[in-house]
Amino acid sequence: MLIRRLKENSIELTEIEPIEAELLRKVPSVCDTGGDSRAETRLFSSPADSSERQFLNDWDEYVRPGLRHLFLSARKTVEADLEKLLDRPGRLGRLIVPRAHGDAWLNTLNQARLILASKFDFSDEELSMHEVPKSFSRRDLVLLQINFYAAIQERIIDAME
Amino acid sequence: MAETVVEPKVEVSLGTPWNVVVHNDPVNLMSYVTMVFQRVFGYSKEKAQQHMLEVHYKGRSIVWTGTRERAEFYVQQLHGYLLLATLEKAE
Numbered sequence: 001m002l003i004r005r006l007k008e009n010s011i012e013l014t015e016i017e018p019i020e021a022e023l024l025r026k027v028p029s030v031c032d033t034g035g036d037s038r039a040e041t042r043l044f045s046s047p048a049d050s051s052e053r054q055f056l057n058d059w060d061e062y063v064r065p066g067l068r069h070l071f072l073s074a075r076k077t078v079e080a081d082l083e084k085l086l087d088r089p090g091r092l093g094r095l096i097v098p099r100a101h102g103d104a105w106l107n108t109l110n111q112a113r114l115i116l117a118s119k120f121d122f123s124d125e126e127l128s129m130h131e132v133p134k135s136f137s138r139r140d141l142v143l144l145q146i147n148f149y150a151a152i153q154e155r156i157i158d159a160m161e
Numbered sequence: 162m163a164e165t166v167v168e169p170k171v172e173v174s175l176g177t178p179w180n181v182v183v184h185n186d187p188v189n190l191m192s193y194v195t196m197v198f199q200r201v202f203g204y205s206k207e208k209a210q211q212h213m214l215e216v217h218y219k220g221r222s223i224v225w226t227g228t229r230e231r232a233e234f235y236v237q238q239l240h241g242y243l244l245l246a247t248l249e250k251a252e
Binding site (some may be wrong): 042047049063067068106107111113114117122124128154156 | 187188189190192193198211233237240242243245249
């Protein structure tokens with residue numbers, strides 16, 4: 001898959017392999033925490049220590065719903081963009097993302113990576129490992145998925161600069 | 162002749178300064194964190210990278226210090242980008 005800025009207003013993803021298309025289409029569903037407490041804790045981390053009780057209460061009441069809405073809205077933008085992914089059998093896929101949606105993509109890919117990392121409880125060491133594993137357990141494949149989404153994030157950041 | 166009223170001098174206490182602290186997170190990309198610091202604080206790429214590297218190598222960086230209200234605003238912005246950010250009293 002190649003990712004590049006197309007003119008001023010869009011980002012083009014081309015030569016998308018079928019497996020890449022599948023992983024891309026999974027992004028919105030990965031972002032559903034399914035109520036997993038580790039993933040929820042990471043997405044909505046505490047903004048202060050427990051001595052700031054009033055601030056934390058206000059945060060939970062007023063800020064957290066706004067953040068939840070922001071994350072959901074980003075996810076919906078990505079979901080709508082992905083519906084335009086063209087990938088006919090035997091041909092590589094192509095997707096044009098409006099540059100204005102770049103932030104939503106970065107946010108959603110980040111959500112996906114954070115949720116997967118939390119759910120599978122990856123250590124810092126594992127997340128910074130770049131070796132290809134000798135065998136592929138489900139955990140190894142999830143790590144590859146996290147790194148695949150990271151690579152897309154990097155390219156989108158480049159394309160947005 | 163109108164009497165001149167002299168307003169009493171009001172002392173404005175600026176109060177304790179507050180730090181906005183960003184904590185290390187192995188998932189967030191270095192390039193992404195740098196981009197977020199540039200966007201949220203308007204930092205140059207060099208300054209944003211310095212803070213990002215401090216987060217990466219030291220585990221945390223005080224990315225901004227100032228009024229409580231502004232610190233809360235920045236923490237909220239950083240959480241919107243999914244960074245691990247907290248506010249704390251400056252020493």
